[in-house]
Amino acid sequence: MENREKIPSRAALWILGKLTVYSDRYFIKEDLEEEYITLCQSEGRSKARHWFWRQTLLAVGYYVNYRFGWRSFMLKNYLKTTFRHMKRNKVYSFINIAGLAVGLSCFVLILLFVRFELSFDNFHENGNQIYRFYKKREVAGLSYMGNSYFMTTPAILAPTLKETFPEVVNTTRLNKAENMLLTYKGKQLYEDGICADKEFLKMFTFPLVRGSKADALTESYSIVLTESLAQKIFGSGDPLGKSLRISAQENDYKITGIIKDVPANSHLRFSFMISFISQKARNRNFDDWYKNSYFTYVQLQEGTDYREFEKKIAVFLDRYAPKRFAHYTGQLQPLGRAHLYSFFNFDPAVTGDIKNIYLYSAIAFIILLIACVNYMNLSTARSSQRAKEVGMRKVVGASRREIIRQFLGESTLTAFLALILGLFLVKTALPLFHSFLGQTIPFDLSESPFLIFTLLIVILFVGLFSGSYPALFLSAFRPVQILKGKTGRAKKGAGLRNGLVTFQFSISIILIVCTIVVYSQLQFIRHKDPGYNREHVVVVPLREVRMGKKLEVIKNILNKNPNVLGVSASSHLPIHIGNRNTITVLNSEGEEVKISMYYALVDFDFIDIFDIKLKAGRNFSRDFGTDPENAIIINETAAERLGWDDPLGKSFSIRNDWDQKIIGVVKDFHFQSYHLDIEPMALLMKGFWASYLYVKIRATDIPGTIAHIQKVYDEHKIHHAFDYYFLDDAFNRVYQAEQKFGTTFRIFSFLAVFISALGLFGLASFSSEQKTKEIGIRKVLGASVFNITFLLSRQFTRWVLIANLISWPIAYYVMNRWLQSFAYRTSLQVWIFALAAGLALLVALATIGYQSIKAATANPVDSLRYE
């Protein structure tokens, strides 16, 4: 707190530092700080800050005077004219500066995001030596949900690697402990954590504020908390040595350390760490190669080529690891790529997508480009109006060089103002940005000199470029020419300007098309018949492993509620059945067929509650006592793949020693994301365990029914607190990424259209002003307002329409690629493109229309008076 008081403003101090003579010779910073402190006490902090900033800016002014002496007078003059010019054309100036500022702020925000994403895991000291181990499945056609890469490894892998290879400096195993209930003296919290070997803290840089790196995770039943978690549970008390209870486990965990909170740019997010070997104490087998539930991280010697090392691993595993593991090839992924290049099944990392990064970066640059181009376009168009001013200046003796300097200075200054405004916009928009992304991104100007430098260069370039037309072109005129009005129309720029309009609108139309397509694909997903009914289904996650008889009792009680239409339970949600096994059968031709079959464990009521349609055979039924042991129901695709003409009654084993008989075939339903084709799937009852309880309810009195469900749940002393959600919502959440994608596009297209409209507005006003005389004459000759509006609009509308021709093919190609990632998708229909074109045209017409009408309704007498 004290420090903050004493530092008025880092930005201001940085500026002061740049005034070298004042700073180094006269110690201006110290002087100002001293007065600032006194002012803080006498007049309060905000007044003091104000004063500080004012002094800083004034100092800049005086410094310029010092450095440039007599020349600074001219500078003052230029400043005055710049502001005078801006004041006189308030609307135009505002549009121009605002447009550039908006473009700049988008650019900065996106760049911040990209920088954040690229900075993941860069805080680990040994970062460039750490790799993640993953498996690649060699056998074709047997991928899991379309993906042949797996992060999961057996527990024995890590120590084996360490013992065998000298290149391996260290290894650690990891697994996730999500949504664990931590209890301490009545306080209950659900937190996400990890289980890690003691080497974890040595390999990774998660600094300990209490406890020691070497010991913290050595013993069984040790736990390390993050500072905030410790704060939440213990307040300011000392947590070391105290014990926490976790979920329903018998042994308590002793707190052996506190680490600083995990930074936002870490691919692993957790608030506590449990020692890995605690799991051993709970009878988990760490010596077999079959239980692949863990993640392995290795740290290699500095300078080791990890690809060469992979080959060594391959050789070793071939010889040493058991056959079933041999299906896989072991490979390493550098830590730096963990966040953005995750293409694995079962990745514990917080994942982003490198493709998104490319996309967003591209969009950032495009928006910046449009904004800059706009600015240059508008300034250039407008400046031909200042020909008279140039004439006057020349008459009173301004040299050509002075005029050039004036215009260049003016345009650079306004560009600079736009930069300031833009940065201010960024600061205000930052909280919105954070909530959209779901995370905070640090934004500190003084820490990113590179960014400031780039922005300044851009602004300088933009400013100079846009000032160059009036500077060079106008200053060349002889004063007499100008004053006589003989400067001639600015026909030169016309082609370029029209091209720019086209360019901007093309971009806008592409973005609009993308937005519409994403939206319609999402709608398609939402409305496509999934093959089952998920309306009004309350899902209650059951975290307790052994429900036993409790489940039946609960179901019976709930069924008695008149608002309950059905109760069921299963191991997996019907929207996401991920459990899978490979089975080998002999098809009707007697050939061996290997298929991957997904399966879920269900109860008698599952198919009914979700209204899944039977194609052949029958549902599970209580009338058949053997069903819970032997019955299995498969879907159409499974029946097809198995290659049996009549699957009913046939047997196969979905797991090692199980032997199931097919009693029914259901119509295919979407039990996975729409990205994937429907694969073979089976439902059976053997080995039933319930992760989810489903209650289908009536639409009436939903809160009441839910309250009842909660009451029943609580009455049965289930350890975990009651939680529920609707299946529809869960379904929508699966497509959250796509929804975000859609929203992003929506925002970008709005911005693009906005900026393009701004540009068009400026151009239209310029164009109509150029044509005042022509319009006046036409009106006198009898043209109606409509005629004139039409005439003026036609020019630009043509270019907007041409923009369509360019953008349609590009948009089509891009969206087609995106849609390909969905196995089930809408098609790109003509109406989408027409709508986008229509919107763009509408905006264009509205923008031009305003100008045209204004010009068309002007009194011809006024416009013709100038002759």
Add this chain to the structure above:
Amino acid sequence: MARLSRNEEIILLSIWKLDDNAYGVTIRKSFMEMTRQILHYGSLYNTLELLTRKGFVTCRESRPESRKGGRRKKLYYLTPTGRKALKEAQSVYRSVWGTVSDLEFKRK
């Protein structure tokens, strides 16, 4: 000897008056008290620079104060030339205004 401008005169005088404590903040304060006008730091430093170049003023860095948060300062002192300039300014003034008392400021 070239004439001192008003600002230069006041600043030189402030430096003299402040004895061993003439640095940015104090000189500015003294100036503003005397003239009841605001003097911005930039202007002050520019003038000091000019005065130094003319040889009227010299400076030395202070020893950082022993208390916590001590800052470094540049302390300014008059040179003999500077003193001479001030003395001359005073005598010119005397000679110019000598015969007039402000009570005589009436329309003639």
Add this chain to the structure above:
Amino acid sequence: MKEISKAEEMVLLAIWRLANEAYGVSIRRQIRKDAGKDYTYGTLYGLLRQMDHKGYIKKIKGEPLPKKGGRSKTYFKITPSGIRALKDAVALHKRIWKDINEFSLD
């Protein structure tokens, strides 16, 4: 009100002292006498113009010279505002040099 510069002060004082006889040459002479400062006509007229603009003095066109095609002399007279400025300058000077009798050189 912003204080006037030393130069302006000299000129104003001279004009005040010269009462009705203040014009280019005489002002220059007076300043020479009072302060020993030799102003060029360019500087002088520049200052006069500035002070006129600021309202401290006003220009009075005098009688044309008896010569053929003679130009008219421009006289300068101090305004109340100018007097106030002079008063302020003196007061300021007093404030600054208060209690300093003879400026010691050591």
